[in-house]
Amino acid sequence: MAEPRGSSAASNLPQFTSGRTAALMLAPALLIAALFFVVPMIAVFVNSFTVESGGATHFTLSNYTDFLSDDFYWEIMLRTLRISLITTLVALMVGYPAALYLYFSQSRWRRVFLFLVVSPLFVSVIVRTYGWIVILSPNGAINALLPEDYKLSLMHTDTAIVLGLMHIYIPFMVLSLNASLVKVDKRLLAAAASLGASNWRIFRDVLFKLSLPGVLSGSVIVFAISMTAFSTPVLLGGSSRKTLAYLVYQQNLLLANWHAGAAIAFVLLAMTLIIVKLITLAAERGTKHTVPQ
Amino acid sequence: MNAYLELDRVEVSYGAVQALHPLTLSMQAGEFFCLLGPSGCGKTTTLGIVAGFTRAGGGRVLLGGQDVTMMPPQQRQMGVVFQNYALFPHMTAAQNVGYGLKLRKREAADIERRVNELLALVRLEGKGDRYPRQMSGGEQQRVAIARALAIEPRLLLLDEPLSNLDARLREEMRNELKRIQRTTGVTTIFVTHDQEEAFGAADRIAILNHGRLEQVGTPTEIYQSPRSMFVANFIGRSNALNGTLSAPGVFEVQGQRFACSRPAAGSSRSWVLFLRPEELKITRNPASTNSVRGTVVEVIYIGAIVNMRVKTDIGELLAYRLGTGGEPVAAGDAVQVGWEPGAGSLLPADAHG
Numbered sequence: 001m002a003e004p005r006g007s008s009a010a011s012n013l014p015q016f017t018s019g020r021t022a023a024l025m026l027a028p029a030l031l032i033a034a035l036f037f038v039v040p041m042i043a044v045f046v047n048s049f050t051v052e053s054g055g056a057t058h059f060t061l062s063n064y065t066d067f068l069s070d071d072f073y074w075e076i077m078l079r080t081l082r083i084s085l086i087t088t089l090v091a092l093m094v095g096y097p098a099a100l101y102l103y104f105s106q107s108r109w110r111r112v113f114l115f116l117v118v119s120p121l122f123v124s125v126i127v128r129t130y131g132w133i134v135i136l137s138p139n140g141a142i143n144a145l146l147p148e149d150y151k152l153s154l155m156h157t158d159t160a161i162v163l164g165l166m167h168i169y170i171p172f173m174v175l176s177l178n179a180s181l182v183k184v185d186k187r188l189l190a191a192a193a194s195l196g197a198s199n200w201r202i203f204r205d206v207l208f209k210l211s212l213p214g215v216l217s218g219s220v221i222v223f224a225i226s227m228t229a230f231s232t233p234v235l236l237g238g239s240s241r242k243t244l245a246y247l248v249y250q251q252n253l254l255l256a257n258w259h260a261g262a263a264i265a266f267v268l269l270a271m272t273l274i275i276v277k278l279i280t281l282a283a284e285r286g287t288k289h290t291v292p293q
Numbered sequence: 294m295n296a297y298l299e300l301d302r303v304e305v306s307y308g309a310v311q312a313l314h315p316l317t318l319s320m321q322a323g324e325f326f327c328l329l330g331p332s333g334c335g336k337t338t339t340l341g342i343v344a345g346f347t348r349a350g351g352g353r354v355l356l357g358g359q360d361v362t363m364m365p366p367q368q369r370q371m372g373v374v375f376q377n378y379a380l381f382p383h384m385t386a387a388q389n390v391g392y393g394l395k396l397r398k399r400e401a402a403d404i405e406r407r408v409n410e411l412l413a414l415v416r417l418e419g420k421g422d423r424y425p426r427q428m429s430g431g432e433q434q435r436v437a438i439a440r441a442l443a444i445e446p447r448l449l450l451l452d453e454p455l456s457n458l459d460a461r462l463r464e465e466m467r468n469e470l471k472r473i474q475r476t477t478g479v480t481t482i483f484v485t486h487d488q489e490e491a492f493g494a495a496d497r498i499a500i501l502n503h504g505r506l507e508q509v510g511t512p513t514e515i516y517q518s519p520r521s522m523f524v525a526n527f528i529g530r531s532n533a534l535n536g537t538l539s540a541p542g543v544f545e546v547q548g549q550r551f552a553c554s555r556p557a558a559g560s561s562r563s564w565v566l567f568l569r570p571e572e573l574k575i576t577r578n579p580a581s582t583n584s585v586r587g588t589v590v591e592v593i594y595i596g597a598i599v600n601m602r603v604k605t606d607i608g609e610l611l612a613y614r615l616g617t618g619g620e621p622v623a624a625g626d627a628v629q630v631g632w633e634p635g636a637g638s639l640l641p642a643d644a645h646g
């Protein structure tokens with residue numbers, strides 16, 4: 001089927017995006033991005049391909065090859081990836097029903113519920129993470145409830161990290177899903193029902209399809225910030241459950257190994273971009289035609 | 294003949310708002326039925342009851358003799374066309390039309406054939422691959438109609454489907470709807486607040502006001518014999534004369550006596566005689582049994598029809614006549630306004646509305 005999007009006539013609505021106006025509007029954001037993102041990124045990029053020996057700087061691939069040929073680092077890479085994917089999936093599975101509730105609810109508690117959903121954002125990451133430590137630690141809340149022989153060792157596990165991340169990132173997921181769902185006209189659901197669609201088919205064929213842009217943006221956000229999360233994995237995972245963000249920190253700030261640190265940072269960035277691209281491609285097939293009318 | 298669709302004392306309230314007072318209505322198979330009334334009178338609510346989207350607080354809905362009051366919309370097999378069409382934006386026109394058939398697990402080839410038939414019926418051949426946002430309002434509406442017809446609905450329900458269209462397209466689509474309805478023979482309920490639309494399309498019209506049924510009848514019946522003050526005021530233009538029945542067949546307005554027919558029903562101290570502008574005749578000399586003297590205030594030519602406002606002892610009256618007939622009249626002329634004794638509708642003044 002031909003992609004029809006290009007066939008629409010040029011819009012003549014006011015757009016504020018012509019020449020000088022556009023330049024002026026973009027200038028502040030571009031300036032900040034250039035100074036604090038592009039320039040440092042170039043510096044880090046150059047660092048990742050150089051070493052210093054005998055006071056001179058040489059080009060090398062060894063920062064990357066050393067990292068990528070070490071099983072220890074691979075384990076950390078895969079763990080970071082696994083934790084981020086699981087966090088994204090869990091956030092989606094927990095967030096979707098909540099977003100659905102917000103979409104359908106007519107209750108006056110709806111706003112209270114929305115506030116509760118986003119409330120984790122009002123508490124600092126460190127405080128929230130310590131909260132999880134209180135709950136998960138060997139003498140914590142969960143184990144206090146379990147009988148003597150069934151105590152769990154939850155701290156310093158991948159599960160603990162996923163729990164901590166998911167808790168912080170679910171609001172982003174719910175807000176993304178909500179933004180997309182509120183655009184779905186409820187009469188579409190009534191129309192589907194009158195055509196004979198069961199509640200499941202209404203959800204599958206109409207509501208979910210039309211919420212895919214929200215699923216996509218929510219997943220991309222949660223995945224990207226999970227990949228780069230630092231304090232939660234460090235506090236809940238401990239030294240035995242390191243993630244890439246910690247490695248970057250360790251190389252740069254603890255070992256002052258700027259070149260290796262730069263290479264790891266770029267590996268992290270590349271992995272994130274590749275997965276984000278894959279998520280986008282997967283979702284795009286379903287969202288091609290769901291641009292709002 | 295037994296009714297095809299019956300609403301039997303159906304009630305709906307939203308919290309404290311009583312949207313429908315016990316409403317009883319029936320429709321024959323194959324009828325093109327209009328629900329007409331001002332904004333907020335309960336038209337959409339009534340349609341929602343028939344489609345199953347709205348739950349009745351009391352009463353029953355019977356379809357072909359079967360009680361469907363509690364049946365979910367999925368099982369009712371009713372084609373609904375919403376005011377904004379509610380087309381699925383992520384499906385092409387053909388996919389929209391075919392969706393109901395796909396749910397019924399028809400074979401792909403079957404669906405394709407039927408979809409093409411329907412697109413031809415609504416004159417959208419070759420546009421099946423378009424997405425709703427690539428279509429004009431009129432085209433989207435026709436897709437919505439085709440989608441509703443695809444499931445061979447037991448009823449076609451249309452909620453103000455023409456209100457988003459401009460005047461010309463609106464008339465075109467109204468005729469199109471009539472044609473489609475005649476071709477398919479599907480029993481249709483058409484909701485509108487535009488009386489011209491209702492009169493132009495309907496076999497019968499039900500007039501709602503504040504969640505109550507005011508009158509049901511053919512367009513002619515409703516225009517010629519409004520049964521309530523509300524209907525008389527709501528439909529068309531009228532001259533309302535307030536007076537009393539001083540004797541049987543004698544209507545008295547401010548001391549002047551006019552011959553009138555006996556009221557259909559009711560007993561009241563004061564009455565209102567509704568006279569349509571086209572029932573009034575403007576002449577130089579007294580011509581009819583009933584006539585009053587007056588002075589022409591204004592003459593306006595509106596195409597084929599001339600509107601005349603005449604100031605008389607019993608108030609200002611509006612009269613129409615064809616631009617070609619009668620003696621020419623100008624503002625300031627002294628004239629006689631007359632009407633036949635049987636003309637107009639006599640209604641008790643204390644009736645609601």
Ligand SMILES: Nc1ncnc2c1ncn2[C@@H]1O[C@H](COP(=O)(O)OP(=O)(O)OP(=O)(O)O)[C@@H](O)[C@H]1O
Pocket residue numbers: 307310311312330331332333334335336337338339486
């Ligand atoms: N969900 C609702 N909650 C509360 N009141 C409602 C609701 N839906 C409708 N009403 C009220 O019920 C009455 C009838 O509404 P309805 O939508 O049936 O009117 P309508 O005749 O279709 O009007 P319109 O021509 O403006 O579409 C109105 O007074 C409206 O305010």
Ligand SMILES: [Mg+2]
Pocket residue numbers: 336337338
């Ligand atoms: Mg309505």
